[in-house]
Amino acid sequence: MNQPSIRSISICERLPEVRGRIRENARLDKVTWFQVGGPADVLFKPDDEDDLSQFLRETPADIPVFTLGVGSNLLVRDGGYRGVVIRLGRNFTNVELLENHRVRAGAGALDLFVARFAAENCLTGAEFLSGIPGSIGGALRMNAGAYGTELQDILVSAVAFDRDGRRHELSCENMGFSYRHCSIPDDWIFTEATLQLREGDAAEIRGQMEQIAKSREDSQPIKSRTGGSTFANPQGAKAWELIDAVGARGLRVGNAQISEMHCNFLINTGGATAADIEAVGEEARRRVFEKFDRLLRWEIVRIGEHLKDNEKAE
Ligand SMILES: Cc1cc2nc3c(=O)[nH]c(=O)nc-3n(C[C@H](O)[C@H](O)[C@H](O)COP(=O)(O)OP(=O)(O)OC[C@H]3O[C@@H](n4cnc5c(N)ncnc54)[C@H](O)[C@@H]3O)c2cc1C
Numbered sequence: 352m353n354q355p356s357i358r359s360i361s362i363c364e365r366l367p368e369v370r371g372r373i374r375e376n377a378r379l380d381k382v383t384w385f386q387v388g389g390p391a392d393v394l395f396k397p398d399d400e401d402d403l404s405q406f407l408r409e410t411p412a413d414i415p416v417f418t419l420g421v422g423s424n425l426l427v428r429d430g431g432y433r434g435v436v437i438r439l440g441r442n443f444t445n446v447e448l449l450e451n452h453r454v455r456a457g458a459g460a461l462d463l464f465v466a467r468f469a470a471e472n473c474l475t476g477a478e479f480l481s482g483i484p485g486s487i488g489g490a491l492r493m494n495a496g497a498y499g500t501e502l503q504d505i506l507v508s509a510v511a512f513d514r515d516g517r518r519h520e521l522s523c524e525n526m527g528f529s530y531r532h533c534s535i536p537d538d539w540i541f542t543e544a545t546l547q548l549r550e551g552d553a554a555e556i557r558g559q560m561e562q563i564a565k566s567r568e569d570s571q572p573i574k575s576r577t578g579g580s581t582f583a584n585p586q587g588a589k590a591w592e593l594i595d596a597v598g599a600r601g602l603r604v605g606n607a608q609i610s611e612m613h614c615n616f617l618i619n620t621g622g623a624t625a626a627d628i629e630a631v632g633e634e635a636r637r638r639v640f641e642k643f644d645r646l647l648r649w650e651i652v653r654i655g656e657h658l659k660d661n662e663k664a665e
Pocket residue numbers: 384417418419420421422423424425439458459482483484485486487488489490491492493494495496497539540541542571572573577578579580652
C-alpha cells in the first residue's frame with residue numbers, strides 16, 4: 352500500500368478545494384499500457400469542466416500539471432511524476448450526434464467507442480479510430496492517425512482549458528497539426544472534440560473496422576505491454592525499417608525488448624523498469640544515428656524523473 356509522501360502532502364496542502372477526486376501518491380503503472388513507472392505526487396479527476404477550470408485557476412503556477420489519457424502512448428519514468436496528473440473520468444466520455452453528420456465526443460471517450468458510435472449511426476470517416484487504443488484527448492494531442500487518415504482530417508473544433516483555467520474553442524486550423532503532433536501548449540487540457548463525418552453504408556463501415564482489427568492483430572503486438580509506435584517516421588523513411596536495418600529487432604535491455612513482430616514497438620516482457628524500456632529505445636536510436644545520420648524523434652511521450660542511484664533496488 353502506498354503511503355503519502357512528504358512531497359505529495361506539501362503539494363496537496365497548496366491545492367484548492369474541488370468537487371472531483373484527489374489522490375496522493377497515485378500509482379501510474381496501473382493506468383499506462385507499459386505498466387511501469389513511479390507514482391504521481393497527486394492524481395486529480397475533475398468532476399466537470401467548471402471543476403477543472405477552478406482547479407487550474409487556483410492551483411499555484413509553479414506546480415506542474417500533466418494530462419493523462421489512457422496511457423497508450425506514454426512512458427512514466429521509475430521515479431514518478433512531481434506534480435499533478437489530471438485524468439478525465441466518466442463525466443468526460445459523452446458522445447453525441449449533432450446536425451450535419453457531426454459527432455461531439457468528450458476527451459475521455461475511447462477512440463474505439465467513438466468509431467463504434469459513428470458506425471451505429473451509419474457515419475463514415477471515423478473507422479481509423481477503431482484501431483487506435485487511446486482516448487479522444489490523446490488523439491487531439493497526438494494527431495492520431497492510421498491507414499492514411501489522421502484526426503485533423505475529420506476535426507471541426509476542440510475545446511481546451513489553459514493553465515489559468517480559461518476555456519478556449521479551437522478550430523482545426525488553430526490546432527497547428529502536423530504529423531503526430533499539435534501545437535497547442537503542452538499544459539492545455541482538451542475536454543471535447545467535434546468531428547465531421549459523412550453518411551455511409553453500415554455494412555461497409557463494419558467491414559472496414561473488421562479489416563482494421565484483423566490487420567492490427569497480424570502486424571502489431573497489441574496484446575503486449577507496449578506504447579504503440581516508439582519513434583515518428585522521419586521524412587521519407589519508416590522508423591521500423593531503419594531500426595531493422597541496424598539489427599535492433601528483438602534487442603533486449605533487462606526485461607524490455609524491441610518487438611520481434613514490429614520493431615518500432617517496445618515491449619515490457621514482464622518486470623521491466625521504465626529505465627530498461629527507455630534504454631533499449633535509446634540504443635536503437637543511437638545505432639540508427641550512427642549508421643544513417645538520422646535522429647529518430649520519440650513519438651512516445653516520456654514524463655517523470657529517473658530513479659536516483661540510492662533509490663534503485665539492489
Ligand atoms: C498497440 C498500440 C497501437 C497504436 N497504434 C496507433 C496508431 O495506429 N496511430 C496512432 O496515432 N497512435 C497509435 N498508438 C498510440 C496511441 O494510442 C495514440 O497516440 C493515442 O492517441 C494516445 O491516446 P491516450 O489517451 O492513450 O494518451 P496518453 O498516452 O495517455 O497521452 C499521450 C499524450 O496525449 C496527451 N493527452 C492525453 N489526453 C489529453 C487531454 N485530454 N488533453 C490534453 N492532452 C492530452 C498527454 O498529455 C500526452 O502528451 C498505438 C498505441 C498502442 C499501445
